[in-house]
Amino acid sequence: MRIVLVGFGVVSRSFADIIHTQASALSKDHGIRPRVVGIVDSRGAATSADGIDIQTALRSKEATGTLNELGANIYTEGKGALDVIREVDCEVVIEATPSELTRGEPGLSHVRTAMKEGRHVICVNKGPLALAMPALMELANHNDVKFKFSGTVGGGTPVLDLAKKCLEGCSINSIRGILNGTCNYILTKMTSEGVEMKDALAEAQKLGYAEADPTADVGGFDSACKLVITSNYVLGTSLSIKDVDITGITGVTKEDIASAEADAKALKLIGFVGDKARVAPEQVPVTHPLNVSGTFNAITFDTDPAGEITLVGKGAGGRETASSVLRDLIEIRKDFAR
Numbered sequence: 001m002r003i004v005l006v007g008f009g010v011v012s013r014s015f016a017d018i019i020h021t022q023a024s025a026l027s028k029d030h031g032i033r034p035r036v037v038g039i040v041d042s043r044g045a046a047t048s049a050d051g052i053d054i055q056t057a058l059r060s061k062e063a064t065g066t067l068n069e070l071g072a073n074i075y076t077e078g079k080g081a082l083d084v085i086r087e088v089d090c091e092v093v094i095e096a097t098p099s100e101l102t103r104g105e106p107g108l109s110h111v112r113t114a115m116k117e118g119r120h121v122i123c124v125n126k127g128p129l130a131l132a133m134p135a136l137m138e139l140a141n142h143n144d145v146k147f148k149f150s151g152t153v154g155g156g157t158p159v160l161d162l163a164k165k166c167l168e169g170c171s172i173n174s175i176r177g178i179l180n181g182t183c184n185y186i187l188t189k190m191t192s193e194g195v196e197m198k199d200a201l202a203e204a205q206k207l208g209y210a211e212a213d214p215t216a217d218v219g220g221f222d223s224a225c226k227l228v229i230t231s232n233y234v235l236g237t238s239l240s241i242k243d244v245d246i247t248g249i250t251g252v253t254k255e256d257i258a259s260a261e262a263d264a265k266a267l268k269l270i271g272f273v274g275d276k277a278r279v280a281p282e283q284v285p286v287t288h289p290l291n292v293s294g295t296f297n298a299i300t301f302d303t304d305p306a307g308e309i310t311l312v313g314k315g316a317g318g319r320e321t322a323s324s325v326l327r328d329l330i331e332i333r334k335d336f337a338r
C-alpha cells in the first residue's frame, strides 16, 4: 500500500517507525506492505515512488528539523501538501497536521483533495472533523473512498469502534467522558502533587501530550472536538464544535480541587452528550470508573439494556495514537480484500 504522510510530527513519526520496525509482522499477519511514497512537513516534501527510507527520514527530522538529508532527488523545500496529494500515486493519505479549530485548515483542504483524488484518508487531525464531519463522510461516500479517524478520540484506545461495532443492539442514551489527556494530567498533578497548572502544562507539552496550541487543551476545545466526533459517529448526530457549550480548566483553582476532595470526589474535565452537548469541569466520585489519573482517558456509555460501560486507556501520546492509525490502515486493507 502506498502511503502519503501529511504532517510529520509526533504521531506520524511514531507511525512511520512502527511500520518500519514491524514490516515483516504486518506482511505476515495482515498482508500489508506499507510503502511511504510521500512525506510532507511544514518546510517541504519528500517523494519517492520506490518508497522513502524511513530511518533516514526520522534521523533527518530529528537532527535538522527537516527532511533534507533524504537528498535533493527526493526532498524539495517549499513543496506543499496539496501538490503532493494530487501528484503522487498512492492509495492512502494520512492527515496528521496540527488541529486548527476555527477553519479546520489546512487539514480540511488536504482531506477534501485526497478524497476527490480517490485516495482513502486516515485523519488524525481533529479540526476537519470537528467542523465538517457530516460533509466529509458524504464526500468520502461520493468518491467511494474510506474515511477513518480512530486516532482522533482516545489516542490508542478504540473508543469509536468499541461503541459503534461492539454495542450493536444496545441503545446509547448518553456519553460522558474524560477526553483530553493533557487536562487530566494537569488536574492529576495539581491534585496529587500540588503542582501549579502552568508547570503541569509545561510538563505535558514536554512529554508530547499537548496540542501545538495548548489553549485547545486547557480551554476545553480539544475535548469538545472529540465529543463531536464521538457523538456523530456513535449516535449519528450532525454536531459541530459550535454546538457544544465549552468551559475549560483555566479557571480551576487549588480550592476547587480541595473542595471536591473533601467530598470524596475528584475534579475532572468532562465531556457530555445526551440531551445537550457540553464540556466543563465536574466533580466525579473517587470510586467511579471515570476517576482515572494522568493521561488516561475514560468514557462511559450509558446504554440500554447493558447499563453503563466504561472504557479506559491512554488518551494521548505518539505511539499510542499511531496504533490507532495502524488499526485504520489494517481496516482499509481488509475492506480492499473484501
Ligand code: HSE
Pocket: 152, 154, 155, 179, 180, 181, 182, 183, 209, 210, 211, 217, 222, 315, 316, 317
Ligand atoms: N492534546 C491531546 C490530549 C492529544 O491531550 O488529549 C490527543 O488527542
